[in-house]
Amino acid sequence: MARTEQQSTERYGGRWFWRYASPAAFFPLAGRIERLCWAVAAVLGVLGLYLGLFRAPVDAQQGEVYRVIFIHVPAAWMAMIIYLAMAFWSLLGLWLGTRLSFMMSRALAPTGALMTLIALWTGAFWGRPTWGTYWVWDAKLTSFLILFFLYVGYIALAEAFDDVRKGDRASALIALVGAINVPIIYFAAVWWNSLHQGPSVVKQGGPSIAPIMLWAMLTMTFAFWAWCIAAAMHRVRSVIIERERNAVWMKPVVRGQAERERT
């Protein structure tokens, strides 16, 4: 035990953060991050929704319905960022062989899929009054649909193996293949749409955005960041408990949990 610790210190130059590549060391840290992020998400979420729904002015062109962007846009950003994060942890896992990287990757996937679904769903509710239809085969919408399929494929593949390690590595490879393909698919969708002359065009930004709208949007974005990190941390802790349940360091954790539930 002491020898391996010393070895790892030598190998990684004793940097403190490498310590957290170990699930045992990361587990309590993840718990602290999770609690912090839940709190931040709750505060900023309430504040952002208040600013967005009550304080921001009515949009001159779209009326009240534009307010869905305070949910829609942050969810869409998170959907893309989480896929990149997933691909990053997958690459790290395949490269360094660190178990925690795969766990992070798998913990992120359901949150990313959920964000994609929220972006699509709120987009449809926004599109009905604004464009007159729930769905258009616009390049952006189509690529998000494909992104959702990529998330679902990743999750399905990860669950398809009895051997956890095999599922980890297989799904990591598919996450990387998907990450390379996402820009290509987006490019193809743009080209395809220009050929077919889609029924409507997504206008970016609009004329000019009121400062209070921008503040509401920023607050909601940080709330979504915090919520996603908290959800991922909660899930990665569950994954760690599931996989390391027979480890020695896990005994007091599981026992403490059981006692807390009893009282």
Next chain:
Amino acid sequence: MSLFAAAGAVFRREIRLFARRKSDWANPLMFFLIVCSLFPFAVGSEAERLRTIGIGVIFVGALLAAMLALPRLFDEDARDGSLELLLTSPEPLAGLILARVAALALALASALACVAPLFALFYALPAEVALTLAWAVLVAVPTLLLIGAIAAALLVSARGGAILTAVLVLPLAIPTLVFGAGAAQRVLYGESPLAELALQAAFLLLALALCPLAASAALKISTE
């Protein structure tokens, strides 16, 4: 034995297998014929309507048929043990996988590309559209098989492999579908399809460069 000799031997073995057991490529072909025949029953037989959907139906049908042939790449060899021999070969695995995909592509893509123009005529499409469509199918099917080789390699030993392969691979085949079908649409509108065909060929080259490497990594993961 050099890589080229080894890859050549793998290629010749596959071609011989296709020649002796024709169901490997004939069944996906039959599937393609039946799928393309079903659509007129569903949408009606007016020439104008058939012309509108024809290119898309034929193209998607060809991709689905190629999809069905993917388990043929590794599953059987995993069962009878010859996959182990492939894995223990001193030659780079990516080259040997490329040889197998090339053999399957030669058998399947040429068969599908021969039948596609026939159906283009059934769908009331002009002859020049039919030829462009045949070429586009000839390029699209190998692209799909190359991408599919990654998924097929990953899922050699997994539960529900065939259906999951489709879920993983079909979204990634969208670019070649867009440009292949787009090229035929261009000809239908009386325009030049060269830009779309060039981009579709570019995707094939990209897949040719990257997919065998990814597939060999995938095969090592799933058989370790």
